[in-house]
Amino acid sequence: MFSSPAKPTPRVAIYALILLLSFIFGGVGGIFGLLFLNSHPSFQQVLGSTLPAALPSASNSSKTEKIVVEESSAIIDAVKKVSPAVVSIKSEQNIRNFFGFIQTLEGGGTGFILTEDGLIATNKHVVSDPNAKYTVITSDGQNYPAQIKAVDPSNDFAILKIEAKGLPTVELGDSDKLEVGQWVVAIGYALAEFQNTVTVGVVSAKDRHVTASSSYGGVSENLEGLIQTDAAINPGNSGGPLVNLKGQVVGISAATAGDAQNIGFAIPINAEKTAIESVRKSGRIIRPLLGVRYAMINKEIAKANSLPVSYGAVIIRGETPSELAVIPGSPADKAGLKENDIILEINGEKVDEDHSLSSRLRQYKPGDEIEIKFFRAGEVKTTKARLEEAR
Numbered sequence: 001m002f003s004s005p006a007k008p009t010p011r012v013a014i015y016a017l018i019l020l021l022s023f024i025f026g027g028v029g030g031i032f033g034l035l036f037l038n039s040h041p042s043f044q045q046v047l048g049s050t051l052p053a054a055l056p057s058a059s060n061s062s063k064t065e066k067i068v069v070e071e072s073s074a075i076i077d078a079v080k081k082v083s084p085a086v087v088s089i090k091s092e093q094n095i096r097n098f099f100g101f102i103q104t105l106e107g108g109g110t111g112f113i114l115t116e117d118g119l120i121a122t123n124k125h126v127v128s129d130p131n132a133k134y135t136v137i138t139s140d141g142q143n144y145p146a147q148i149k150a151v152d153p154s155n156d157f158a159i160l161k162i163e164a165k166g167l168p169t170v171e172l173g174d175s176d177k178l179e180v181g182q183w184v185v186a187i188g189y190a191l192a193e194f195q196n197t198v199t200v201g202v203v204s205a206k207d208r209h210v211t212a213s214s215s216y217g218g219v220s221e222n223l224e225g226l227i228q229t230d231a232a233i234n235p236g237n238s239g240g241p242l243v244n245l246k247g248q249v250v251g252i253s254a255a256t257a258g259d260a261q262n263i264g265f266a267i268p269i270n271a272e273k274t275a276i277e278s279v280r281k282s283g284r285i286i287r288p289l290l291g292v293r294y295a296m297i298n299k300e301i302a303k304a305n306s307l308p309v310s311y312g313a314v315i316i317r318g319e320t321p322s323e324l325a326v327i328p329g330s331p332a333d334k335a336g337l338k339e340n341d342i343i344l345e346i347n348g349e350k351v352d353e354d355h356s357l358s359s360r361l362r363q364y365k366p367g368d369e370i371e372i373k374f375f376r377a378g379e380v381k382t383t384k385a386r387l388e389e390a391r
Contacts, residue, residue: 074183074245075183075185075200075245077245077247078185078243078244078245078246078247079185079187079198079243079247080247081171081247082112082170082185082187082241082243082247082249083139083187083196083198084139084140084168085112085113085139085167085168085169085170086110086111086112086113086139086170086187086188086196086240086241087110087111087112087113087120087136087137087138087139088108088109088110088111088136088137088189088192088195088196089108089109089110089111089120089122089126089127089134089135089136089137089146089160089189089239090106090107090108090134090135090137090192091106091107091108091109091126091127091129091132091133091134091135092104092105092106092132092133092135093105093129093131093132093133106192107126107132107192108189108192108193108236109122109123109126109127109189109192109236109237109238109239109240110122110126110187110188110189110236110237110238110239110240110241110253111126111136111160111239111240112170112239112240112241112249113138113167113168113169113170114159114169114170114276115167115169115280116165116166116167116169117164117165117167118144118161118162118163118164118165118167119149119159119160119161119279119280120136120146120159120160120161120162121157121158121159121239121252121272121276122157122158122159122160122238122239122252123156123157123158123238123239123252123253123254124151124152124155124156124157124158125156125238126158126238126239127148127151127158127160130148133145134146134147134148134160136160136162137195138167139168139195139196142164144162144163144164145162146160146161146162147160147161147162148160149161149279149283150275150279150283150284150285151285152272152275152285152287153285153287153289153390153391154287154358154361154362154390155223155267155271155272155275155358156223156254156255156267157252157267157272157275157285159275159276159279159285170241170248170249171247171248171249172248172249172269172273172276173243173244173246173248173249173250173269174248174250174270175227175250175251175268175269175270175271176268176270178203178206178227178244178250178268179203180202180203180204180205180206181202181203182202182203182244183200183201183202183244183245184200184201184202184203184227184229184231184242184243184244184245184250184251185198185199185200185231185242185243185244185245186198186199186200186201186229186231186232186233186237186240186241186242186243186253186264186266187240187241187243188233188234188236188237188238188239188240188253189236189237189240190234190235190236190237191234191235191236192235192236193236194236197234197237199231199232199233200231201229201230201231201232201262202229202230202231203227203228203229204228204229204230204263205227205228206225206227206228207225207226207353207354208225208226208227208228208265209222209223209224209225209226209296209353209356210222210223210226210255210257210265211223223254223255223265223267224296224356224358224359225267225268225271225356225359226254226255226265226266226267226268227242227250227251227265227266227267227268228263228264228265229242229251229264229265229266230262230263230264231262231264232262232264233253233255233256233264233265233266234256237253237264238253238254238255239252239253239254240252240253241253242266249269250266250268250269251266251267251268251269252266252267252269252272253265253266254266254267271359271362274362275287286365286366286389287362287366287389287390288361288362288364288365288366288368288387288388288389288390289330289331289366289387289388289389289390289391290330290331290332290357290361290385290387291326291327291330291331291332291333291388292313292315292325292326292327292330292332292337292343292357293315293316293317293318293323293324293325293326294313294314294315294316294343294357295313295314295316296312296313296352296353296356296357297309297310297311297312297313297314297342298310298311298352298353307342308375308378309342309344309375311344311350311351311352311353312342312343312344312351312352312374312375313342313343313351313356313357314340314341314342314343315332315337315338315339315340315341315342315343316339316340317339325338325339325340326338326339330388331385331386331387331388332385334385334386335372335383335384335385336383337372337374337383337385338376340376341374341375341376342374342375342376343357343372343373343374344373344374344375344380345371345372345373346360346361346370346371346372347370347371348371348373361387364387365387366387366388366389367386367387367388368386368387369384369385369386369387370384370385370387371383371384372384372385
């Protein structure tokens with residue numbers, strides 16, 4: 001025979017019930033306790049070492065993911081906004097080679113559309129050959145013959161014109177508000193092969209000064225006040241837009257450091273807004289002319305050359321006989337400026353590395369009279385010049 005299980009006594013049943021209830025209420029109490037402590041920073045500081053590590057790390061991971069997603073979304077939106085107005089520029093020129101055969105030389109660059117009727121901004125060196133044939137290719141694959149509308153005499157900037165209507169245009173931003181470390185996007189015709197290539201980086205520095213020249217040789221050009229960025233700028237990107245995360249053009253890609261990685265330079269868009277406006281109104285870029293060739297002075301240059309001042313623009317001649325220090329008959333010549341004079345101020349504003357002579361002069365227009373403070377043979381002198389239009 002099998003004996004039936006013994007029935008628990010009432011006392012044992014009560015103990016079992018109490019134990020079960022303790023487990024239930026203890027677990028619930030622990031959960032509410034954790035929630036309470038996580039919502040009160042003062043308790044976390046005292047008891048932080050006893051709190052589970054998984055909860056805070058999960059929260060940090062969520063925040064990091066959110067930041068990354070937001071940045072990626074802003075970059076994508078900026079590219080979508082600007083890309084339709086970015087164009088590729090092809091150049092073709094027929095030349096006779098050493099053997100007498102006709103050979104076609106091709107080149108490429110980038111531009112961006114300023115107006116619905118076809119004004120396009122680019123670099124001057126992209127369209128430097130007046131004998132070449134230029135073709136603009138829009139983002140939707142349409143080809144247009146292009147004419148050089150205007151060239152900036154004082155900067156690496158030019159404007160082309162195509163015959164079209166209803167074109168997408170860019171929005172111009174404020175390059176003066178750029179901050180070092182700010183995200184920027186470069187869009188361009190990389191290697192004259194890959195249309196509307198997008199690269200991303202930050203503003204690495206501002207107000208850089210470089211001497212730029214073509215990789216194929218030719219005339220070099222001094223560029224001032226540039227934006228330095230680590231967004232990759234490849235051959236073919238020249239003339240393309242540098243864009244902030246609002247989708248506004250803040251710079252024009254112009255040059256790279258050939259012996260470095262991811263060091264590129266762009267012309268601040270604010271430096272060309274006056275030129276753009278003058279083309280819209282008059283059909284040409286109007287810049288004031290003083291008529292001197294100069295080099296900027298800093299403390300290192302002053303020390304190395306035993307100069308009496310550590311700032312300013314020294315008037316010097318170039319390496320060839322045609323590169324005179326002072327252009328005969330120019331406003332500078334009429335004002336009595338000479339070779340080796342050091343221009344210190346324009347209308348009371350200092351001329352130095354952060355405020356070059358060209359940038360000071362760009363504040364004025366042809367016909368304006370300016371007061372020039374300069375250093376000559378141990379004396380500080382002043383003179384006045386009436387600016388003319390640069391041709």
